[in-house]
Amino acid sequence: xxxxxxxxxxxxxxxxxxxxxxxxxxxxxxxxxxxxxxxxxxxxxxxxxxxxxxxxxxxxxxxxxxxxxxxxxxxxxxxxxxxxxxxxxxxxxxxxxxxxxxxxxxxxxxxxxxxxxxxxxxxxxxxxxxxxxxxxxxxxxxxxxxxxxxxxxxxxxxxxxxxxxxxxxxxxxxxxxxxxxxxxxxxxxxxxxxxxxxxxxxxxxxxxxxxxxxxxxxxxxxxxxxxxxxxxxxxxxxxxxxxxxxxxxxxxxxxxxxxxxxxxxxxxxxxxxxxxxxxxxxxxxxxxxxxxxxxxxxxxxxxxxxxxxxxxxxxxxxxxxxxxxxxxxxxxxxxxxxxxxxxxxxxxxxxxxxxxxxxxxxxxxxxxxxxxxxxxxxxxxxxxxxxxxxxxxxxxxxxxxxxxxxxxxxxxxxxxxxxxxxxxxxxxxxxxxxxxxxxxxxxxxxxxxxxxxxxxxxxxxxxxxxxxxxxxxxxxxxxxxxxxxxxxxxxxxx
Amino acid sequence: xxxxxxxxxxxxxxxxxxxxxxxxxxxxxxxxxxxxxxxxxxxxxxxxxxxxxxxxxxxxxxxxxxxxxxxxxxxxxxxxxxxxxxxxxxxxxxxxxxxxxxxxxxxxxxxxxxxxxxxxxxxxxxxxxxxxxxxxxxxxxxxxxxxxxxxxxxxxxxxxxxxxxxxxxxxxxxxxxxxxxxxxxxxxxxxxxxxxxxxxxxxxxxxxxxxxxxxxxxxxxxxxxxxxxxxxxxxxxxxxxxxxxxxxxxxxxxxxxxxxxxxxxxxxxxxxxxxxxxxxxxxxxxxxxxxxxxxxxxxxxxxxxxxxxxxxxxxxxxxxxxxxxxxxxxxxxxxx
Numbered sequence: 046x047x048x049x050x051x052x053x054x055x056x057x058x059x060x061x062x063x064x065x066x067x068x069x070x071x072x073x074x075x076x077x078x079x080x081x082x083x084x085x086x087x088x089x090x091x092x093x094x095x096x097x098x099x100x101x102x103x104x105x106x107x108x109x110x111x112x113x114x115x116x117x118x119x120x121x122x123x124x125x126x127x128x129x130x131x132x133x134x135x136x137x138x139x140x141x142x143x144x145x146x147x148x149x150x151x152x153x154x155x156x157x158x159x160x161x162x163x164x165x166x167x168x169x170x171x172x173x174x175x176x177x178x179x180x181x182x183x184x185x186x187x188x189x190x191x192x193x194x195x196x197x198x199x200x201x202x203x204x205x206x207x208x209x210x211x212x213x214x215x216x217x218x219x220x221x222x223x224x225x226x227x228x229x230x231x232x233x234x235x236x237x238x239x240x241x242x243x244x245x246x247x248x249x250x251x252x253x254x255x256x257x258x259x260x261x262x263x264x265x266x267x268x269x270x271x272x273x274x275x276x277x278x279x280x281x282x283x284x285x286x287x288x289x290x291x292x293x294x295x296x297x298x299x300x301x302x303x304x305x306x307x308x309x310x311x312x313x314x315x316x317x318x319x320x321x322x323x324x325x326x327x328x329x330x331x332x333x334x335x336x337x338x339x340x341x342x343x344x345x346x347x348x349x350x351x352x353x354x355x356x357x358x359x360x361x362x363x364x365x366x367x368x369x370x371x372x373x374x375x376x377x378x379x380x381x382x383x384x385x386x387x388x389x390x391x392x393x394x395x396x397x398x399x400x401x402x403x404x405x406x407x408x409x410x411x412x413x414x415x416x417x418x419x420x421x422x423x424x425x426x427x428x429x430x431x432x433x434x435x436x437x438x439x440x441x442x443x444x445x446x447x448x449x450x451x452x453x454x455x456x457x458x459x460x461x462x463x464x465x466x467x468x469x470x471x472x473x474x475x476x477x478x479x480x481x482x483x484x485x486x487x488x489x490x491x492x493x494x495x496x497x498x499x500x501x502x503x504x505x506x507x508x509x510x511x512x513x514x515x516x517x518x519x520x521x522x523x524x525x526x527x528x529x530x531x532x533x534x535x536x537x538x539x
Numbered sequence: 540x541x542x543x544x545x546x547x548x549x550x551x552x553x554x555x556x557x558x559x560x561x562x563x564x565x566x567x568x569x570x571x572x573x574x575x576x577x578x579x580x581x582x583x584x585x586x587x588x589x590x591x592x593x594x595x596x597x598x599x600x601x602x603x604x605x606x607x608x609x610x611x612x613x614x615x616x617x618x619x620x621x622x623x624x625x626x627x628x629x630x631x632x633x634x635x636x637x638x639x640x641x642x643x644x645x646x647x648x649x650x651x652x653x654x655x656x657x658x659x660x661x662x663x664x665x666x667x668x669x670x671x672x673x674x675x676x677x678x679x680x681x682x683x684x685x686x687x688x689x690x691x692x693x694x695x696x697x698x699x700x701x702x703x704x705x706x707x708x709x710x711x712x713x714x715x716x717x718x719x720x721x722x723x724x725x726x727x728x729x730x731x732x733x734x735x736x737x738x739x740x741x742x743x744x745x746x747x748x749x750x751x752x753x754x755x756x757x758x759x760x761x762x763x764x765x766x767x768x769x770x771x772x773x774x775x776x777x778x779x780x781x782x783x784x785x786x787x788x789x790x791x792x793x794x795x796x797x798x799x800x801x802x803x804x805x806x807x808x809x810x811x812x813x814x815x816x817x818x819x820x821x822x823x824x825x826x827x828x829x830x831x832x833x834x835x836x837x838x839x840x841x842x843x844x845x846x847x848x849x850x851x852x853x854x855x856x857x858x859x860x861x862x863x864x865x866x867x868x869x870x871x872x873x874x875x
Binding site for chain 2: 055056057058059060061062167171322323324325326327328330331370379380476496497
């Protein structure tokens with residue numbers, strides 16, 4: 046046998062395999078999508094950049110308070126004149142059409158998403174965009190079956206929905222918001238995140254292609270100011286927000302005392318519990334998928350690893366070996382596992398919290414990655430020796446940073462998992478079904494995954510406990526957020 | 540935990556790893572104590588490895604390496620000396636239009652064809668590390684393994700005496716599935732002993748698990764571990780006579796066993812997926828899986844092989860395409 050020591054990477058240094066951007070037909074500047082057409086904004090403009098290179102992609106309009114008002118008015122008109130009167134079966138046809146167009150333009154949308162957000166093309170291609178289509182297909186099917194949504198016969202839409210979405214899954218969060226709203230008969234004004242408006246604007250083109258009646262969906266771009274103007278607009282009946290807990294609190298305050306309905310999907314600090322009888326290789330994969338998927342920019346990320354003490358060393362060793370094979374770099378390269386951090390601001394937050402983690406005595410280990418010169422990057426990082434009182438075990442980092450804690454008994458695992466102000470998701474790894482069910486029963490989290498992590502399906506409700514927000518998205522439950530019961534006496538605006 | 544087991548006989552080594560008497564019960568407790576396998580997770584991981592995009596220079600390297608890792612195989616009842624000679628000729632010069640094409644690692648034949656293969660190889664018979672071609676023989680009442688131990692050992696000794704460098708044996712799946720792990724262990728250890736030549740050297744032993752008959756991933760992990768404990772130099776998926784034969788998840792699982800064994804003892808054990816790998820694209824996925832699971836130092840003939848027959852021609856067509864920029868067709872590569 047030959048000497049089998051290999052210095053450096055040979056084959057594993059896969060040749061570049063970039064997805065071509067030639068499929069994208071981007072304009073230099075984008076306006077606001079109001080009443081079925083693009084129009085200039087009156088609040089100025091900002092530039093959206095690629096976080097992997099810091100190069101500009103396009104100029105994006107900023108919606109002023111007057112623009113937001115115009116958008117809400119367009120939505121109100123469309124609601125009154127067309128969308129709320131249209132038979133459900135016809136609304137369903139539009140949604141099916143949108144779903145098919147998303148599939149047809151899937152590659153283009155995936156490239157745009159990776160370019161603007163920094164996530165690897167494999168993720169946008171294999172996860173985000175297929176789920177977007179699935180979400181529209183799923184709710185298209187509901188549009189003419191609302192009588193069976195469990196809300197009594199003939200449930201009624203709420204009216205105009207104001208929706209504000211985050212930058213981690215730009216188009217998928219748009220689908221989570223728009224699909225159920227339209228299926229239920231509401232019209233929408235949506236504000237995408239400031240750093241990732243691109244795919245929402247391409248989606249507006251799809252709406253034109255689908256011939257959706259003008260005003261049913263309006264898209265206003267801008268920063269926090271635009272979002273605040275939208276949320277406090279008096280003619281809005283429903284506010285749906287996904288994002289940070291602090292902004293969610295502000296929104297709850299704004300909406301308090303009005304008749305607006307509110308659903309919030311906020312932060313998380315999920316526990317991923319690994320028992321000693323877990324299928325260990327798959328558990329390691331699940332830990333990686335739980336926290337390093339999408340650079341850890343996932344509100345339900347498994348950012349706290351709770352591992353049974355007798356397998357702690359083995360799990361951490363295997364985890365480190367696995368992380369050393371992750372490939373960080375160009376998000377458009379088809380072999381990239383870890384893309385760019387979405388913004389400088391977010392990168393600084395991740396750095397700050399990681400430094401605190403080190404200062405508080407956590408042992409820091411980062412995967413050996415070459416960090417590209419330009420753009421925003423953070424190597425996958427594990428902290429061992431973390432205690433429940435550590436800052437990095439309590440605050441949401443929203444980045445590729447995993448805190449490892451240990452436990453001895455299931456009771457201790459449950460206590461530690463629940464010891465957080467959040468409660469969005471959790472994971473359990475064990476070969477023993479009875480143990481999984483017993484533990485899942487006692488976890489205060491909206492979603493509990495068993496022997497998997499970060500799996501989504503449009504038929505499954507999603508949402509949080511405690512500071513992770515309220516209301517559910519997805520499934521039949523998700524319709525409840527956009528309908529009032531047929532028997533209810535509170536009058537919807539007509 | 541690292542256990543030092545330099546050059547021990549299989550039985551002593553197994554005793555060392557098991558840390559006690561090598562009894563049926565001891566073996567079972569050890570194998571059943573292995574971590575379980577989650578089928579969904581394993582298949583997901585294999586599917587994600589299959590999405591790697593291997594282009595340009597990486598692809599060129601991969602195609603050549605695939606050829607160097609092939610056990611070019613003919614295992615038909617209708618095999619003739621002429622057919623084996625033709626196979627050997629193909630093994631030595633896979634593509635006459637391109638002299639830069641590497642040779643395959645070995646030819647794999649039935650025991651009675653070993654003398655023919657050795658004769659046809661002549662001076663080119665030897666270690667693939669030296670650019671030569673080895674002879675592998677299937678033995679132990681391949682493919683069913685339904686014969687007495689005495690017959691299996693005679694089958695093995697016969698092939699080794701005729702010049703086989705490698706023995707591909709089958710395990711007794713009936714014994715394994717009915718829980719007689721000691722019997723399986725003893726057979727492998729005995730065949731390993733029968734691989735020994737008079738001069739003290741030994742033919743390399745590949746242990747075929749026939750994963751298509753083992754019913755669960757948990758069983759495949761246990762059988763892999765058992766075969767390694769009993770002294771197998773390689774663990775091999777399939778005979779090619781049972782469907783399903785090699786699959787990516789099964790190969791990934793066996794690579795994980797080999798990786799864990801290496802972590803435990805520092806020893807290197809090979810893996811050979813066999814049967815059903817027909818296209819270059821498929822074979823590249825296996826290379827990726829090896830490189831990302833055990834490391835790319837495993838991509839060498841003493842640690843990884845493809846058991847295949849039609850794969851070679853597809854790789855040759857892909858090589859021609861890389862060189863010329865356009866696809867030829869099956870008429871431009873030779874049948875063997």
